[in-house]
Amino acid sequence: MSVAQQRGLDEGWPRWGINFDAKTKLDEARLHQIFGRAAPLVMEIGFGMGEGTLMLAQQRPDWNYLALDVHGPGVGSLLNRLTEQRVEHVRVMRHDAVEVVCDMLGEEVLDAVHIYFPDPWPKLRHHKRRLIQPEFVRQLTRCLKVGGYLHLATDWQDYAEQMKSVLQAEASLSLSKAGYIPRPDWRPQTRFEVRGMGLGHGVWDLMAIRREFADVGVTNERFT
Ligand SMILES: C[S@@+](CC[C@H](N)C(=O)[O-])C[C@H]1O[C@@H](n2cnc3c(N)ncnc32)[C@H](O)[C@@H]1O
Numbered sequence: 001m002s003v004a005q006q007r008g009l010d011e012g013w014p015r016w017g018i019n020f021d022a023k024t025k026l027d028e029a030r031l032h033q034i035f036g037r038a039a040p041l042v043m044e045i046g047f048g049m050g051e052g053t054l055m056l057a058q059q060r061p062d063w064n065y066l067a068l069d070v071h072g073p074g075v076g077s078l079l080n081r082l083t084e085q086r087v088e089h090v091r092v093m094r095h096d097a098v099e100v101v102c103d104m105l106g107e108e109v110l111d112a113v114h115i116y117f118p119d120p121w122p123k124l125r126h127h128k129r130r131l132i133q134p135e136f137v138r139q140l141t142r143c144l145k146v147g148g149y150l151h152l153a154t155d156w157q158d159y160a161e162q163m164k165s166v167l168q169a170e171a172s173l174s175l176s177k178a179g180y181i182p183r184p185d186w187r188p189q190t191r192f193e194v195r196g197m198g199l200g201h202g203v204w205d206l207m208a209i210r211r212e213f214a215d216v217g218v219t220n221e222r223f224t
Contacts, residue, residue, distance in 0.1 A: 005076030012079025012092075018066075020095040020104070027106035034091060035064040040111040043068065043143075045097040045131070046118050050078025052188040056114075057090045059186060063111070065090040068097045098136055105143045113140050113150045117192040120156035132163045134170070141172050144210040153187070153205045155196030160204035173208040181205050 018034065032038050043066040047053040050067070057065045067090060069075055075094045082090055093100055118131045132152065140150060150173065154160050164179040183205050193203060
């Protein structure tokens with residue numbers, strides 16, 4: 001971690017950081033308190049160095065923005081950006097997204113989930129480490145409001161196909177027939193995406209919408 005990134009963590013965390021705590025449920029009331037206002041909420045998983053996070057947050061001043069990553073230098077870098085730009089409506093967690101979603105996030109609290117270029121784990125024997133798996137998508141869906149969306153992007157074709165079949169199989173999500181969509185104008189190109197394009201990779205975006213609650217049939221036993 002660079003000196004600047006460490007400073008970002010030391011100085012920015014008390015202002016923008018949320019500590020992981022499985023005993024504290026992030027429900028509507030708690031999120032309202034954390035952000036200091038009620039607003040649509042987008043959660044981004046795996047923001048890397050945070051350039052795209054800052055751009056999207058600045059594009060959407062009327063939304064609250066919850067940004068998750070495990071990588072210390074990237075967290076320090078995003079905290080520096082937030083401090084420099086005085087962005088007030090972003091909060092940052094440095095923790096495994098699976099645990100945050102499964103152990104902390106309440107039902108129907110999110111209006112959007114963004115997961116851009118998750119680690120591709122290209123080797124067959126590592127596919128089980130991929131983030132987009134049926135059980136995790138089921139948990140993300142539980143946290144989405146009806147009408148909320150899940151937006152994924154990858155530069156790895158085999159992972160794109162896995163994402164498509166996982167989203168299609170989730171009964172409580174609607175995916176367009178073709179599955180893939182062109183990159184929406186508002187989605188910034190990410191550092192990882194640009195690197196992949198330089199290597200000749202393609203890019204696949206997918207967007208699924210959460211259906212009616214009655215279709216979901218999932219509750220989180222950890223909260224009951
Ligand atoms: C390939 S990078 C992509 C970063 C950025 N979205 C981009 O496109 O440039 C994947 C990111 O996901 C983060 N990550 C991986 N597994 C994670 C997890 N379980 N929870 C939170 N973040 C995770 C990594 O630390 C890394 O920053």
